[in-house]
Amino acid sequence: MKTFAYDRARDVAGAVAGFRPGTMYLGGGTNLVDLMRLGVAEPEYLVDVSKLPLRAIEADGDGVLIGAAVRNSDLAAHPVLRERYPMLARAVLTGASGQVRNMATVGGNLLQRTRCSYFQDVTKACNKRRPGSGCPAIDGDHRNLAILGHSSDCVATHPSDMAVALAALDARVHVTGPEGARVIAMPGLHRLPGTEPDRDTVLRPGELITAIRLPAPPPGASAYRKVRERASFAFALVSVAAALEVTGDGLVGDCRLALGGVAHAPWRARRAEEVLTGGRAGEDEFRRAADAELAEASPLPGNRYKIPLARNLIVAVLRELMPR
Amino acid sequence: MAEITIRVNGTGVPLSVDPRTSLLDLLRERLGLTGTKKGCDHGQCGACTVLIDGRRANACLALAVAQDGSDVTTVEGLAPDGDGELHPLQAAFIERDAFQCGYCTPGQLCSATGMLAESGPSAVTADLAEDPRLTRAEIRERMSGNLCRCGAYVNIVAAIEDVAGSGARAGDGVSAAARDMAGARGSAGAGEGAR
């Protein structure tokens, strides 16, 4: 690990004002310390924001405002989340382990970096870590990587389960930076790689996530389902966050659909939502909607299985959300 | 170097630390508390699980410098008084043969201690609104952050079940019955000692 200067931020304004090149913000450390020990992240200045007064979860009109320093476990255990936003609570609960969820902050969860083996290993080429050095995953091992929205520069996926649910819920991310405060709508926080895979998000240098605001929850039943190779403590092969409202005459009202494990960003399945909305709620329609969304997928030779997996998972989750 | 104070097993320790030092390495290399184990150093195995401010956490991912002012409990601090009575989980692990090589064991014990105090649902809880019963499925899920390559899981879950007590709910902690049994059992049996 490269040596660095550590400081504990006393307030948001101070943290942001003190930002200079080489600064990274430290939340729970569950991703950043991991990356620092791998040599992937090399901050010169580490500003600990985990103890800032950003730890509240409070009602905010018809929605909820979640401080960025709220621990993942506290978020998932909060009664408001469990009752009104179960999709989000469940997404958080499927992530990592109990110990990691106790340490990880909500802000940090959003900013965790890809699990691509080549990105994580500084002895390998990687356009995300070292722009221009190449993407060995494309011709190498990419079985866990993207089928949607990737580019010839990068096929990484975003690993956060929470972000997928937030994308489905139309959450909004509050940030404060050297140039002031702004609000970024999810799923727009995370970028697609394009020609700049080194930029995971639209955040500008120095911007600090201070809170996440959830609007009123979607009207229908909701779920988060994660498919992985072992029963727990593993990243998603594919995951689905969904909410489905079915009206009295068996038609789809409000529906939300977002996919994890398929792209550089949580993937809001808008095409599928369009196909579903106003149509009949049924297995065939679900399949058609899934196919519409996956039509633009371009899998790599080693991750083709994600197409049937995503399709089947979308249908299975929506099937489960149908009213009995 | 940074100046910090951490309370470890009830004792405040003032230290000068390299900011790169993990809490895990601080415990093991500096403080000689080798009970907490390094299995992967990246939060992927749970062998380094300790309690930080009462909550289970991976010491390998905690920078010591960021723990200034924290209260840390390690496996050495689980038993109320070192050489005598064992913590109910420690006693149960022995009774149920819930370890083999023993390397993941301190992490399992601290993790289980923390886990028993965690109310709220888990990924396998059907109805998120309720505080679920600690079924075997719940225990397994909640303990999945602690890998055991010897494959002692079956006995680990049994030991935790013993301590939680039948009918326990998430967050209930150690059952009174388990506490009593540990007291009765605890002082028997001399260990081999750290020769």
Next chain:
Amino acid sequence: MNRIEGRDKVTGRARYAAEYRPDPADSIAYAYPVQSVIARGRIESIDAAPALAMPGVLAVLSSDDPPALSPDAEPELALFQTRQVAYYGQAVAAVVADSLETARAAAREVRIGYREEPHDVQLRPDHPGLYTPEKVNPAFPSVTEQGDLPAGLAGAAVSIDVTYTTPAEHNNPMEPHAAIALWEDNGLTIYDATQGATPDRDTIAATLGLPRDRVRVISRHVGGGFGSKGYTRPHAVLAAIAARAVGRPVKVALTRQQMFPMTGYRTPTIQRMRLAADRSGRLTAIAHDVAEQTSTLVEFAEQTATPTRVMYAAPALRTSHQVVRLDVPTPAWMRAPGECPGMFALESAMDELAIAAGIDPIELRVINEPRTEPVSGLPFSSRNLVACLREGARRFGWDRRDPSPGIRSDGRWLTGTGVAAATYPARRAPSQASAAAENGGFVVRIAAADIGTGARTALTEIAAEALDAPPGRVRLEVGDSSLPRASVAGGSMGTASWGSAVVKACEDLRKNGSEGVADTTEDVRGDTGFARHAFGAHFAEVRVDMDTGEVRVPRMLGVFAAGRIIDPTLARSQLIGGMTMGLGMALMEETVTDAATGDFLNHDLAQYHVAACADVQDIDAVWLDEEDPHLNPMGAKGIGEIGIVGTAAAIANAVYHATGRRIRDLPITPAKLLS
């Protein structure tokens, strides 16, 4: 009885290799390896200056100044003796510093210039470099051939010809390999994580060119090995030469990532199985042909097809092994070398044959139960495979089983059950022990290793019985090469080997009163004339999600016949532990080799999946009483490895039963079930 060291383990007092503190504690320095970033080629230049310039760095070791080692040092231990690079991740230099953080950071500053050569890291069935080794491990012929194979295959009523593949797998014990080396006037002391203090000491001494009595290995508690701590690994040699170089005690603690190239792994296998049977299900031909890999440094030939020489009889029976030298780390032992991958293929193939023949898979095995060991013709010292199958069938509810695949479901889960046989040799190796009356009790000394097996406890029970004394009055000293020489904890030979020596020493003590000593070399030499194996049967129930291909195992049962069980609690834990590892092998374990670089790509515990607590539901192991007077004084067969043997086949067979899909390539993942 409860494990003797239990209290030490649950209180954190048990010390593992990296945890000893020399006196004074701050005298210790840390060595951190620098690893190659090519799989094949030559080191052209080493620039250690940037590392040496860092405060706290004491030395950089490398082939610029090869440390003095014996010219006979094994290639994987001959650190920094050559400019040739043999695999990605090989230790090619090391930094020694006064803190772990400094050593680690400085290692990244050592600049090595390579002349890279094209590498070959891919095992393929048609690889031109495949050859037949003279022997396969430990000393078996590579090829056995009897009868007329073409005739046996051609004349059959039913036959199968299928190929199974298993990936590279890593032992991944929870304790990373570590060693602390101290040079003192009387020699070198190494605290090491090893499965055998005696052979570890012998190897380290030989590597350093020292007489054995100048080296001592201490290894009282070991955090698992599963084979990877069976041979001396480079970290121990590095600790010794680093300590010698800087004149201080040195600790080397490998990272989990470093363990992947540096501490061994199970070779991938490609196994062609041909089975043919007559109308009644009697086998007419068996052929098991294996291709696997080794390194360019050492020929390690896993004995994958050897269980097929033991299990079933047929007039025509052929087994063969081929290896190819690739630019990869040398494979090494991993739990049940040979038997584990080989029985996955054989027991899957038997299932396929049973289905093709319309015969129940248990009945097929019963029909083909041999009277003597098929290839050698030796009588079995004892064999109760059929009884295990029958007992397991009874407990598992097998008689209610409809063999039709893919017809059972529970909601969106397809369900099925499978069975597979298990076997493991029951041998012992020479060991020495001493027993003495001391302080009103007894002390028994032997350099055995308890790596989690419970050996310390089992040996205490064995000694107590031999001494006719309560176990509480018997103390075992193990895990130190200064104790009487003992064989390695491997090959499921520990209890049998050490127990034999312990019993003999205790009997000697009872005879002559002051001290008893024993050496079992002659006794072991007499272990001929019988085929000695433990047997068992695995039963698995699986659920496969029809939408996602996720496989879960709600129930597993192993029934074993392994002679006399010394301690039921310890045995059950070992067997269940092996079965748990088998579950991981079936469903999730795979080391991925990156073709472009030759590296083991998924080199950490987030990417290499071992079974987690949530994967393990109802797993149980039981055994039958079995008396076998041809084994050792205890009448015991080793049980450390048989738990993993056949488990993956039982699960794969259950997946077929649930889905109608036969997956012959491990691990069985959703990706494969969805394709």
